[in-house]
Amino acid sequence: MARLAPLFAIVTALALPGASARAFHGGGVAACGGCHVTHNSADGLPIVPGPANDYALRSTTPSEVCLLCHAQSAGMVLGLNPLAPPPERGGGNFVFLLEENLNDAADGATRPIPGAAAGHNLVAPAYGLTADTRHGVSPGGSFPATEMGCTSCHDPHGRTSFRMLWGAGTIRDGLFVFGAPAPVASGLPLTAGAVERRGAHSAYVSGMSAWCGNCHGDYHRTVGTENFEHPNDAMLSIAVVDQYNRYQGVLNPTGGNPLDAYLPEVPFEDVSTAVESTAGPSATSRLSCLSCHRAHASSAPAALRWDFAIATLGEDGAVSGSWPIPNPYGDPSQPGLCWKCHAGGAPPPTP
Numbered sequence: 001m002a003r004l005a006p007l008f009a010i011v012t013a014l015a016l017p018g019a020s021a022r023a024f025h026g027g028g029v030a031a032c033g034g035c036h037v038t039h040n041s042a043d044g045l046p047i048v049p050g051p052a053n054d055y056a057l058r059s060t061t062p063s064e065v066c067l068l069c070h071a072q073s074a075g076m077v078l079g080l081n082p083l084a085p086p087p088e089r090g091g092g093n094f095v096f097l098l099e100e101n102l103n104d105a106a107d108g109a110t111r112p113i114p115g116a117a118a119g120h121n122l123v124a125p126a127y128g129l130t131a132d133t134r135h136g137v138s139p140g141g142s143f144p145a146t147e148m149g150c151t152s153c154h155d156p157h158g159r160t161s162f163r164m165l166w167g168a169g170t171i172r173d174g175l176f177v178f179g180a181p182a183p184v185a186s187g188l189p190l191t192a193g194a195v196e197r198r199g200a201h202s203a204y205v206s207g208m209s210a211w212c213g214n215c216h217g218d219y220h221r222t223v224g225t226e227n228f229e230h231p232n233d234a235m236l237s238i239a240v241v242d243q244y245n246r247y248q249g250v251l252n253p254t255g256g257n258p259l260d261a262y263l264p265e266v267p268f269e270d271v272s273t274a275v276e277s278t279a280g281p282s283a284t285s286r287l288s289c290l291s292c293h294r295a296h297a298s299s300a301p302a303a304l305r306w307d308f309a310i311a312t313l314g315e316d317g318a319v320s321g322s323w324p325i326p327n328p329y330g331d332p333s334q335p336g337l338c339w340k341c342h343a344g345g346a347p348p349p350t351p
């Protein structure tokens with residue numbers, strides 16, 4: 001049951017801008033009770049808690065409040081069984097935190113990688129989820145793992161930004177400060193048929209790497225803190241644009257067409273992209289963290305969009321017994337999707 005606040009105060013002037021036609025989150029004061037325990041006061045405004053750190057939430061932790069609706073419905077970001085995950089909408093699914101082993105490399109059976117490595121851990125004990133013990137803080141930054149949850153990234157009272165992501169400023173009532181604004185993007189609706197596929201996917205315009213960088217810095221460029229050095233936020237070079245547009249998988253490595261080259265599994269940022277866009281990149285397109293990672297979690301270590309530790313996608317899940325991430329090109333001999341941007345998979349580092 002909810003942790004009731006010891007003392008209640010009337011919130012008289014919590015103005016929430018940008019109300020839209022959204023079914024729940026745009027509901028203004030009427031929706032407070034979806035997340036808070038409220039009582040009607042004389043002037044009709046909801047009563048919510050006064051003292052800091054006790055918000056009269058409907059569940060014990062902020063993430064559990066969100067999961068009341070979002071675990072099995074409204075986007076299904078958790079689901080029940082990692083071997084039968086809910087449909088992909090872009091963010092990736094937290095159900096993979098419940099995997100027993102993610103390691104599909106040759107040593108996978110003897111050196112299991114726990115589900116906690118599948119992505120962002122949530123503090124939501126009612127769902128069997130607890131803080132990550134592998135990282136005390138966000139790698140490359142300083143956000144505490146013990147505070148990780150839905151509201152570390154999403155503003156529970158947000159309306160205007162992409163997916164209600166926090167913008168620049170203090171978040172969570174002063175817990176942490178974001179320097180970079182919310183990314184510019186648009187996404188699929190959370191309705192039943194809206195599943196990520198070619199021609200229906202999150203459309204990233206700008207700012208994602210800087211936003212992740214609020215907690216992670218310039219991660220793969222921060223020498224000494226990472227194994228894999230790579231640009232995080234670069235303009236795609238002519239060579240990368242050309243490769244991306246021509247590559248249609250191992251069976252058709254050069255026959256692609258820029259008009260339908262877009263692969264939701266390997267997205268990039270572009271000012272002219274849209275949810276239904278199928279066009280490949282142009283000279284204005286950029287790499288971001290989400291070119292390689294999912295924001296929530298995936299069925300591969302480090303929330304990667306494909307398992308980078310296996311030679312071919314056909315090997316995914318074989319050693320570990322984890323859910324195989326769908327192979328966009330079908331053929332089991334398909335190598336990792338670094339190939340979509342780099343012929344040969346991994347070019348030598350530039351001097």
Ligand code: HEC
Nearest residue numbers: 011014028029031032034035048055062065151156172173
């Ligand atoms: C989608 C769920 C949700 C809705 C709807 C919601 N809240 Fe909240 N609210 C939260 C959560 C979660 C927190 C705790 C913040 C944290 O630590 O993440 C919170 C915290 C607060 C706080 C403490 C200060 C702060 O901003 O963190 C106030 C005041 C508050 N809510 C008022 C309201 C009022 C008034 C409404 C209706 C207009 C409302 N909330 C609607 C989830 C919600």
Ligand code: HEC
Nearest residue numbers: 022023024025026034065066069074150154156163164190
């Ligand atoms: C009472 C049920 C309910 C609760 C509790 C709830 N949501 Fe939602 N949420 C919905 C529904 C329904 C939608 C889809 C329609 C809409 O956007 O309102 C949605 C949509 C969203 C979206 C997509 C919005 C967009 O612009 O595309 C995000 C992100 C989200 N919720 C996050 C959260 C977070 C974070 C919490 C906890 C602080 C939370 N929700 C709590 C019902 C809920």
Ligand code: HEC
Nearest residue numbers: 117119120121132135138143145152212215289293295302
């Ligand atoms: C509010 C802070 C915050 C933001 C924003 C954030 N992260 Fe994290 N991230 C963390 C923390 C804390 C950890 C370590 C604890 C954990 O895994 O839950 C982490 C862990 C990770 C991991 C390692 C997962 C693992 O278990 O090995 C990856 C990969 C990652 N983040 C990528 C991203 C990407 C990509 C974005 C942007 C979409 C992002 N993060 C945004 C705080 C954040």
Ligand code: HEC
Nearest residue numbers: 066070075077089090091092120149150153163187202295
């Ligand atoms: C590390 C930051 C982070 C955390 C933690 C996080 N989200 Fe998200 N979430 C995002 C980002 C970024 C997107 C947009 C992903 C995309 O489209 O690639 C997103 C997308 C979504 C969507 C849209 C549907 C989808 O699958 O893309 C919903 C709903 C949502 N989040 C709810 C939640 C809920 C509920 C929680 C907690 C259980 C949560 N998120 C935790 C960053 C986060």
Ligand code: HEC
Nearest residue numbers: 139209212216219226227228230232288289291292302308
């Ligand atoms: C070109 C693909 C690519 C891009 C772009 C990328 N990553 Fe990674 N990331 C990887 C790979 C591969 C790994 C696994 C190898 C490793 O741990 O270094 C990884 C691992 C991580 C880890 C996990 C570390 C751990 O110890 O668990 C974090 C955190 C992370 N990335 C954050 C980010 C953030 C934040 C960005 C954007 C600022 C980003 N990555 C951009 C490919 C990428």
Ligand code: HEC
Nearest residue numbers: 230231234235236237240287291338341346347348349350
């Ligand atoms: C969305 C496209 C994209 C994907 C996917 C991608 N890269 Fe890159 N990669 C780039 C861009 C852009 C650069 C910057 C240099 C350039 O434009 O050629 C780069 C540079 C590199 C470099 C040179 C390193 C340096 O510091 O300059 C290496 C090595 C590399 N990538 C390996 C990989 C590997 C391995 C993967 C898969 C885990 C991968 N890349 C996935 C776009 C991508």
